[in-house]
Amino acid sequence: AYMRTHGTQRMGFEGIGGGMGNPNTVAYMTGSFAISLLFWSLRATKAIRPVLWVLAFVLFILLLRTISRTGISLFFAAFFLLVLAIMSGKGMRIGGLVLIGFGFLLLSQFAYLMADSMRYIEKRMELRTAEGRLGIYNWSTVGDLIDTAFLGVGPDRAIVSATGIASHNSFVYAHQAYGGITAWPYLLWLVILATRIFKMIKARDLTIDIKLWVLALFGIAIGGELSNNINLDCYCSVFAWAMAEKYAVAPYSRRAIAQRQYDSDMAAYPQHMQPAFA
Numbered sequence: 001a002y003m004r005t006h007g008t009q010r011m012g013f014e015g016i017g018g019g020m021g022n023p024n025t026v027a028y029m030t031g032s033f034a035i036s037l038l039f040w041s042l043r044a045t046k047a048i049r050p051v052l053w054v055l056a057f058v059l060f061i062l063l064l065r066t067i068s069r070t071g072i073s074l075f076f077a078a079f080f081l082l083v084l085a086i087m088s089g090k091g092m093r094i095g096g097l098v099l100i101g102f103g104f105l106l107l108s109q110f111a112y113l114m115a116d117s118m119r120y121i122e123k124r125m126e127l128r129t130a131e132g133r134l135g136i137y138n139w140s141t142v143g144d145l146i147d148t149a150f151l152g153v154g155p156d157r158a159i160v161s162a163t164g165i166a167s168h169n170s171f172v173y174a175h176q177a178y179g180g181i182t183a184w185p186y187l188l189w190l191v192i193l194a195t196r197i198f199k200m201i202k203a204r205d206l207t208i209d210i211k212l213w214v215l216a217l218f219g220i221a222i223g224g225e226l227s228n229n230i231n232l233d234c235y236c237s238v239f240a241w242a243m244a245e246k247y248a249v250a251p252y253s254r255r256a257i258a259q260r261q262y263d264s265d266m267a268a269y270p271q272h273m274q275p276a277f278a
Contacts, residue, residue, distance in 0.1 A: 025234050027063055027071025028224040032217060032236035034059035035078045039213040041099060042085065053099060057106050074223040078216035085209040145175050152179035173229035186232075190225070193218070193244045200248040214247050 037056040041049045063075055086097070147153075155177045175183035197218055201211050221240035224231040231237055 022228070022230060023066040024068045024071060024228050025224075025230065027066040027068030028074070028220060028228070028231065028234055029236045030059040030063040030066070031071050031075035031078070032220045032240065034063065035075065035082060035216050035220070036213070036239075038079075038082055038099065039085070039209060039216070042209055049099070050102075053102055053106075057103070070223060070227045074220045078220055081212040081216045081219075085212040088208045145172070145180070148176050149180045151181065152177045168227055168229050170225040170229060170231045174232060190222070193241065193248065194222075196248040197244055200251075203251075205251070206247065210247060214243050218244055 034056040037052045037059070041052040041056075044052055060075075063071060066072075083100070086099075152174075153176060171183055171187050174186060197215060200206065200214065217236075217240035221231075221234075221237040224234060224237060228234075
């Protein structure tokens, strides 16, 4: 897409629509899935690791071409968690260090692919668009939320708030487009996921790389929710919520805990004393 208002080339492709039409959305997706590939490579076989690394590198190049400041920042924050997982996890340090070395080698060999992107990123850093986006956090937006306390005004009319600024916040957009009946349960659900992830981090029955991977995915998704108005159905966000449900919610539900306790109790009995149906 071409951002004519600021004269900055983004992505370098034309005719892209749908969920891929917004460069910021593409940035969240490429960054999130690149990080996932890198985390998966820590447990992959030696033959598969280079394939995952190359795919992650391709996604990283696409991420840079989006010129998304938030997307790139979130990627490097997640990459820091990857490095932390490498240094903290047993049996992963050698493979992880090889991954980092391989990454620097690719960067040195393909630096010319990123030259233009880095120049455009520098130009975008000079823009003060973030200041305008923060303009939605005032009393006019509160009025919008009050007007849509129950039902919204529809997706098309909700793109621009009463302040004349696109919301760049998925909760505000959902509230205006679909009403509080949708937005508040959605926000509550995200808060519950966040608390469950916090409990997951403290749990002892998951390895450090799984914990930090889920945290990285959730962080990128939440960053997208706070800085993008159409991040509700972004593929990487749906993937992040699903992985949070799988690793941070399902294993710690009452039913799962009771099942593990039952299995532990059964294992404590001698084999000949266990019930036939066990």
